[in-house]
Amino acid sequence: MQKIDSDYWLIEQDRGNLTVSYRLKEIIFSEKSTFQHVMIADSYDFGRMLILDGVVQTTALDGHIYNEMISHVPLFLHKNPEKVLIIGGGDCGAAKEVTKHSVKEVHMVEIDELVVTACSKLLPEVSGNLSDPRVSFIFADGIEFAKNAELEYDVIIVDSSDPEGPAEQLFEIEFYQHLKNALKDDGILVCQSQSPLFQPNITRKTFNSFQELFAYADVYYAVVPTYPGGFWSFTIGSKSPFAISNDPLPDLGTKYFNKEIMINSFQLPEFLSEKIKY
Numbered sequence: 001m002q003k004i005d006s007d008y009w010l011i012e013q014d015r016g017n018l019t020v021s022y023r024l025k026e027i028i029f030s031e032k033s034t035f036q037h038v039m040i041a042d043s044y045d046f047g048r049m050l051i052l053d054g055v056v057q058t059t060a061l062d063g064h065i066y067n068e069m070i071s072h073v074p075l076f077l078h079k080n081p082e083k084v085l086i087i088g089g090g091d092c093g094a095a096k097e098v099t100k101h102s103v104k105e106v107h108m109v110e111i112d113e114l115v116v117t118a119c120s121k122l123l124p125e126v127s128g129n130l131s132d133p134r135v136s137f138i139f140a141d142g143i144e145f146a147k148n149a150e151l152e153y154d155v156i157i158v159d160s161s162d163p164e165g166p167a168e169q170l171f172e173i174e175f176y177q178h179l180k181n182a183l184k185d186d187g188i189l190v191c192q193s194q195s196p197l198f199q200p201n202i203t204r205k206t207f208n209s210f211q212e213l214f215a216y217a218d219v220y221y222a223v224v225p226t227y228p229g230g231f232w233s234f235t236i237g238s239k240s241p242f243a244i245s246n247d248p249l250p251d252l253g254t255k256y257f258n259k260e261i262m263i264n265s266f267q268l269p270e271f272l273s274e275k276i277k278y
């Protein structure tokens, strides 16, 4: 953090060759947990934001774009999603979107309880109402949880932070293999797979892992202004074929997601396809 005259500027760290800076109004919460430094700040253009180890994770301005796309795409591709597992997702934005569906049970496995308590109190624009009785919080390492998970989930969402620190192994094929074992035969796994523009090696590696493990694998994207470069990738895999239904989708009150966006999100711009798929 740098104070320049009367302004605070959050200068993001550890984003490789690119540094993004945000002008802040106020630091609302700042505490170190066992796993990372957790901060919530109010910024001029993005509103309130969650910052972990100096890297912005989600913001009031556009957190819904990421959370709608990581949740509604797999849930609408599944014929009858009842039991959902979320790994990570401490800001609770994905859980908020998942509970807009008529699912029966949502297990959220987050390593850091402090992220959940801070976001639920101080970032309601993203976290929403956390009192839904269908959501159970399990504060544990997603890697260890995945190793012992029984075959039972319809949809698994990996909403991780960048592949560093506690999230590093959430990008490894061994982890995806364990999650595959925890899916029902028609289950769907989705994970955030970083910037296809600036980290194409990670998106490509994730897609290659999914191709190796699953009969059906694909990559889709959304434009999330908070993340460097805007383009953000999601990798999806399933043991059974998945297809977008011809029926209209119910209106869930989303602000970014709709059926056309969902269809088009799988049509990667050529320059991104080249980086990831060929």
Ligand code: SAM
Pocket (backbone or CB within 6 Å): 050, 056, 057, 058, 066, 087, 088, 089, 090, 091, 109, 110, 111, 112, 115, 140, 141, 142, 143, 159, 160, 161, 162, 165, 166, 167, 168, 170, 192
């Ligand atoms: N949408 C955000 C993005 O793409 O930058 C990230 C969402 S969320 C804040 C990421 C969460 O993953 C964090 O709360 C972090 O504590 C959690 N996390 C990191 N490593 C984990 C692990 N091994 N097991 C479970 N949760 C983990």
